[in-house]
Amino acid sequence: MIDFKELPKEELFGQGNVGCKGCGAAIAGRQAMKVLGERTIITIPASCMATLGGNNTKTTWRVPFYHTLFECAPAISSGIRAALEIQGIKDVNVVSWGGDAGSADIGFQSLTGAAERQEHMIHVLYDNEMYMNTGGQTGSQTPLYAITSNSALGKPVHKKNMLAIMEAHGIDYVASANIAYPEDLMAKFKKAAAKKGFSYIHILAPCHRGWQIKPEETIEISRKATECGLWELFEVDEGKRTQTYEPSFTPVADYLKSQGRFKNLSDEQISSFQKSVDSYYKRGE
Numbered sequence: 001m002i003d004f005k006e007l008p009k010e011e012l013f014g015q016g017n018v019g020c021k022g023c024g025a026a027i028a029g030r031q032a033m034k035v036l037g038e039r040t041i042i043t044i045p046a047s048c049m050a051t052l053g054g055n056n057t058k059t060t061w062r063v064p065f066y067h068t069l070f071e072c073a074p075a076i077s078s079g080i081r082a083a084l085e086i087q088g089i090k091d092v093n094v095v096s097w098g099g100d101a102g103s104a105d106i107g108f109q110s111l112t113g114a115a116e117r118q119e120h121m122i123h124v125l126y127d128n129e130m131y132m133n134t135g136g137q138t139g140s141q142t143p144l145y146a147i148t149s150n151s152a153l154g155k156p157v158h159k160k161n162m163l164a165i166m167e168a169h170g171i172d173y174v175a176s177a178n179i180a181y182p183e184d185l186m187a188k189f190k191k192a193a194a195k196k197g198f199s200y201i202h203i204l205a206p207c208h209r210g211w212q213i214k215p216e217e218t219i220e221i222s223r224k225a226t227e228c229g230l231w232e233l234f235e236v237d238e239g240k241r242t243q244t245y246e247p248s249f250t251p252v253a254d255y256l257k258s259q260g261r262f263k264n265l266s267d268e269q270i271s272s273f274q275k276s277v278d279s280y281y282k283r284g285e
Contacts (some may be wrong), residue, residue, distance in 0.1 A: 002186045007034045010062075017060040019052035020214030024098070024205030024222065026052060027179045032124070035189040038063055040093040041080055045073040045102035045113055048133040049126060050208075070106040073098050077121045083217055085120075093193050094121040094236035100141040101131050104162050115169040118197040122189075125162060125200070128207035138174035145269055147261045148210070152208045166200040167236050173199035175235040175244075179206075183246055184233055191237065204231050212260025224255040229277040240279045 006228050015031035017023075025048055033040070043066045044050040050067045054060050068076045073096035081094045083094040096114075103125040111123055129146065131137040136149040142158040147154050167174045172195040177185040185203065192199035206222050208215045225231035226247055252274045256262045277283075 002035070002183050002190070003058070004183070007186075008037070010038075012036075012038060012040075013053070013060060015060060017052045017054075019048065020207075020209065020215065022208050022218040023048070023052065024128060024179050024207060024218050025049045027127050027218070028124075028177075028203045028205045029053075029097070030186070031179065031182050031185050032189050033063070035186045036093050036095065036193060039091055040064075040095060041077075043068050043073045043076045043094075043096045045096075045098050045107050046070045046133065047099035047102050048128075049097060049099060051133060070102050072110045073102060074106060074119070074123055075110040076117045077123075078114050078117070081120050095124060096121065097124045097126065099126055099133065100129065101134075104140050104160060105187040106159070112169070115171050115198050115200065118171065120196060120198070122192045122199045122201065125202045126205040127202060128205055128210060129159070130207070130210045132207045132210050136207075141222055143245070145262060145265055147212075147214050147264060154195045154262075163200075163202050165243060166202075169198070170239075172197040173235070173237055175199075175201050176221055176231065176233055177201055177203045178231055178233060180219045180226065181233060181245060184263065188235060190243075192232070200262075210261065212263075213258065217258070221255070221258055224250065224258065228252045228255045230255060232271070232280075249266060249277075249281070249283065 012033040017026050019026040041064045045068050057283050068116045077096040084092055127141050130142050130148050131139050138148040142155045143159045145154040173192050175188040177188055202272050204222055206218050213221050227250045229247050229249055234243045253270050
């Protein structure tokens with residue numbers, strides 16, 4: 001468990017970033033760094049997180065931060081870990097931190113390679129469910145029916161299940177997280193940092209521009225995703241799967257109708273989402 005009173009007051013990420021107001025990615029970064037601490041090296045591929053973290057001679061990170069190409073943040077982290085081990089340095093967290101494209105799509109080849117090798121590192125996918133750094137295009141993490149800049153009628157296929165894919169690698173630790181539940185998120189980073197092999201944390205981090213919500217609604221909408229059952233909070237710790245939060249099962253419609261990206265949904269489509277949640281959690285049986 002995380003005792004908020006014991007968390008350091010120092011901010012290792014967050015102050016002075018150029019992210020949008022209410023940026024879910026920035027919130028995730030700030031929460032994670034409260035646990036990871038200053039003995040951390042971050043690699044981030046091309047993404048909003050890399051841009052808002054700084055460029056050239058300016059950065060909001062208070063730890064070493066490498067801005068990599070889209071394809072290779074986990075590969076760079078693998079090299080950093082190898083260099084640290086050659087020097088006998090054991091007490092540094094090596095973290096690659098990518099968005100949808102840099103983790104699930106363009107960068108997946110280096111991610112799956114690092115996971116297969118059981119590299120001693122953490123990979124984070126901060127998930128805003130579309131390619132927001134390049135204009136809000138559809139990606140594999142975009143949900144079914146969601147409207148994007150290049151899919152005005154909504155995405156016609158389901159979201160790829162990255163958590164299941166990473167679990168299939170047999171790595172030390174896999175977890176979902178949500179910026180609206182900081183205690184749960186921080187506890188998972190604490191566990192991941194203690195592992196000797198590869199860990200993967202997948203964070204729901206809404207983007208108000210892409211989701212077509214107000215900036216001040218970021219946390220509220222993110223919480224609705226978990227409470228309605230669409231974003232389950234769980235972990236797989238060395239093969240043992242545990243749900244880490246029991247949702248209240250608010251109507252899925254409350255979550256979907258609060259976002260402009262789902263404005264084209266029919267009642268039938270909303271009902272299909274609700275049936276999917278009920279079936280997954282075996283509710284109403």
